[in-house]
Amino acid sequence: MPKRKAKHSGWTYGKRQKIPINLGDKEDNYSEEDQISQLPDVILISILSLLGIREAARTRVLSKRWICVWKQITCLNFDDIDALSKPQKKRRQRVKTTSSYNWVNQVLQLHQGPSLDEFKIRSSSLDYSPSSSEIDNWIEFAMWRRVQGLEIDLEAGRRSRFSSPSYIFPDKPFRSPFGISCIKSLKHLSLSFVNITGELV
Structure with missing residues (x-):
């Protein structure tokens, strides 16, 4: 007798299913780097100022904006x-x-x-x-x-x-x-x- 499948809130029980990666709408699926980059410059500068100079300088590879930010620690x-x-x-x-x-x-x-x-x-x-x-x-x-x-x-x-x-x-x-x-x-x-x-x- 085949297993019964029950559907609930988008999940399928019975057979093994891959866990969905996207847990929300596409526009809400920001990466961690993108979320940090949305902070004002003054906050980013404060955060980088707590790091060593070499560590702060390494953030310049993230984007053009970070190139300017680390130079203001x-x-x-x-x-x-x-x-x-x-x-x-x-x-x-x-x-x-x-x-x-x-x-x-x-x-x-x-x-x-x-x-x-x-x-x-x-x-x-x-x-x-x-x-x-x-x-x-x-x-x-x-x-x-x-x-x-x-x-x-x-x-x-x-x-x-x-x-x-x-x-x-x-x-x-x-x-x-x-x-x-x-x-x-x-x-x-x-x-x-x-x-x-x-x-x-």
Whole structure:
């Protein structure tokens, strides 16, 4: 005696049936990426700012819109920039580290956001440290974007516990009226192994 088939709400019982993929109308069947992309830019920027810079940059492959969004993240945390690319041989250390600093400069050139919540640089290399002019440019970049939290950590670059810091915090960003207005946005400043002149204080 053949099995009876009962139909209920579009499902057929008896024989095995494939589970339907479309659970609603076509216009309601959005992918997860499409749903996220519908959010306003300000929310997307906030989300990406919680990620690492490399992870945020990878979202640019999603669409043309994401290419612009990741460039506006408000937190630039270059924590241990020397570890971005680990060399397999010690003789390649200088080349790899220099490449990491070039990557920092490239990120700053691409950044399009008008302001920054946080900007952090930490160098752990004993063999090669960024030049003073490089660090000056990074700090000036952050100050021009009215950064609220600035952290420069060069502690690992000292040769011994009795070494004196060789880098002097620049006063150039604060010489102009615009620079003075930018410093008013600064709420948190952390400097490790950095000299500060009396005039700047």
